[in-house]
Amino acid sequence: MDNMRNMVLFAILTVAVLFGWPLVSGHFFPTANPPATRIVDGKSVPVPNPAADPAADSPAALRDRAVVLADSPRVLIDTPRLQGSINLRGARIDDLVLRTYRETIAKDSPPIRLLSPAGAGDAYFAGFGWTGSGAALPTADTVWTASGTRLAPNSPVTLTWSNPTGQRFAIRLSVDPNYMFTVEQSVTNGGGGAISARPWSLVSRVGHSKDPTAWTNHVGPMGVFDGKANYSVDFKDLDKTPAGERFTTTGGWAGFTDKYWLTAVIPDQSTPVEAGFRGGPGNSYQADFTTAPAIVAPGATVRSVSRLFAGAKEVNLLDGYEDNLGIARFGKAIDWGWFEIVEKPIFDILDWLFRTTGNFGVAIILLTCLVRGLMFPVAQKQFKSMAAMRVLQPKMKALQEKHKDDKAKLQQEMLAMYQKEKVNPVAGCLPILLQIPIFYALYKVLMLTIEMRHQPFALWIKDLSAPDPMTPVNLFGLLPFTPPHMIAIGVLPILLGITMYLQFKLNPQPMDPMQKQVFSIMPWIFMFIMAPFAAGLQLYWTVSNLLTIAQQKFLYSRYPGMPAADAK
Incomplete structure (x- = not known):
């Protein structure tokens, strides 16, 4: 009767894991990027992904955008990594593509479009100007020279631009070879009376980010205020409260972050500013800052300097801006979370291995070998404990038979036996516990860092940040259909399940039949759970299992009592 009840509970648990896990993981642990390829007739074919960029290009959007771009005079933006233009109507940077990043892995894929002008689809732009009194100020319709x-x-x-009363406004723009603009705003008062001028900078976008926000990765409004990164505001908050949230801060920045891209305005880090986020009509959102008003006497000039970042969230680049330009917590544009102390070293090691080998899949394999090598002394202790446990299994079984009706006595007798034989039954869990932070850190690195985006490994694996696209469900692409997400189990997850099963078979077998059934089916449950995750994570776990099996075989040769105990 107890066995039947246990089997029913186990069946319910299995169904709950298989069907409930996707719902839970979607919020707490997003699995991977959208598939970069699909298998057709056994070959990898790039998958179109126009939603890869914030201002996604579509044929209609391109036509609309071309009309909008032609409506106003413009200045070309031309750097090694950026291409676009400045709109002289309103002094906006509203046309920007990232030359070195593509929407898909296809060779003819268009570059990522980050900024797009107002009036076009997915409008997204940065602007600069002044508020104040005592003089006519430039507006969104002002045409600059x-x-x-x-x-x-x-x-x-x-x-x-100069107004009729003698005030001259100027915006000096410069750009580095990467993604940072420097903006110097100045007002020269050529009139007969003092005026008040308050410079501002803003980023405006229409619509939510196409990237999902989740517990492990914030997407949307983001900033640093008084030295603290703020991930608490999202688009839905601004929908409910258009007035948004305001902060008084010295240092920091404000903008919008997508999974891989960031557009942010950055005030002078020693100047107190008011900054924050607002909602607007037409599903629009704004991040901005303003400095304190300045009184400009006749004949005087007042200047303020700020910056605009518009580009990819490359780890070393963001950290470099933080260190070299003194931008407070700029590296926090990547939502590392509370586990950054492990994630950043894992990224640094992977990045170095990738630059050394030229293949990110090889870098993951070498990282796996490094981790297993460092843990080998712990594994020796684990297997020594496992060897002793296997030798004790006949005694344990005898105690279970003797005290099968007295569980308290059974536990007492087994504890006494462990103490007498100097065996720690939980020692075998230590390597698994030590690997959990490394595995989670690798998951975050694959999820968050653009350095891993669209990185191939070998054969059909063209993007290690996306799931394995080759599945036997459609005969590896020979059948003309794409299987549902739930059952599209790739080759790597299957190998993961097989290696996990072999690893469990080499471990001491539980004496409880129910536990033995759980362990026998667990690898196949994990095969389904891991199928939607990034192929790089599947590769790490599979290689780790293979190395563990090799370690087990090697250590069995050093502890011959283990196989002998099994045979007995």
Whole structure:
């Protein structure tokens, strides 16, 4: 009767894990990027992904955008990594693509579009200006005069505009070879009375990010205020409260983060500012900051300097800006979470291995070997304990038969036996516990860092940050259909399940029949659970299982009592 009840409970648990895990993981542990390829007739074919960028290109959007771009005079932006233009109407940077990143892995895939002008689909732009009193101020319809036709590294451009009462406004723009713009705003008062001017900078976007936000990765409004990263505001909050949230801070920044991209305005880090987020009409959102008002006397000039970051969230680049430009907590644009102390070293090791080998899959394999090598002394102790446990199994079985009706007495007798034989029954769990933080750190690295995006391994694995696309469910692409997400189990998850099963078979077998059934089916449950995760994570676990099996075989040769105990 007890066995039947246990079997029913186990069956219910299995169904709950298989069908409930996708719902839970979607919020707490997003599995992987969308598939970069699909298998057709046994070959990898790139999958279109126009939602990869914040201002996604579609044929209609391209036509609309071309019309909008032609409506106003512009200055070309031309750097090694950025291409676009500055809108002289309103002094906006509203046309920007990332030259070195593509929507998909296809060779003819368009580059990622980050910014797009108002009036086009998925509008997303940065703007600069002033509020104040005592003089006419430039507006969103003001047409500025540019000092040049092209903004490039070491080739700045100054935008100027003068009002009828003698005030001259200027915005000097410069850009580095990566993604950082420097913005110097100045007001020269050529009139007869003092004026008040308060410079501002903003980032505006229409619509939510196409990347999902989750417990492990914040997407949406994000900033650093008074030295603390703020991930608490999201698009839904601004929908409910359009006034948003405001912060008074010295240092920091505010903007919008997608999974891999960031657009943020950055005030002078020693100047007190008011910053925050707002909602607006038409599903629009804004991140901005303003400095304190400045009184500009006749004949005087007041200047303020800020920055704009618009580009990819590359780990070393963000950290470099934080260190070299003094931008507070700029590396926190990547939502490492509370486990950063482990995740960053894992990333550094992987990044170094990748740059050394040129293949990210090889880097993951070498990382796995490194981890298993460092844990080998612990594994020796684990197997020594396992050897002793196997030798004791006949005695344990005898005690179970003797005290099968008195569980308290059984536990007391087994504890006494462990103490007498100097055996620790939980010692075998230590390597697993030590691997959990490394496994979770690798999961976060694969999920968050753009350095891992679209990185191939070998054969059909073209993107290690996406699930394994080759599945036997459609005969490896020979059948003309794409199987549902739930059953699209790739080759790597199958290998993971097989190696996990072999590893469990080499471990001491539980004496309880119910436990033995649980352990026998667990590898196949994990095969389903791990199928939607990044192929890089599946590769790590599979290689780790293979190395563990090799360690077990080697250590069995050193502890011959283990197989002998099994045979007995």
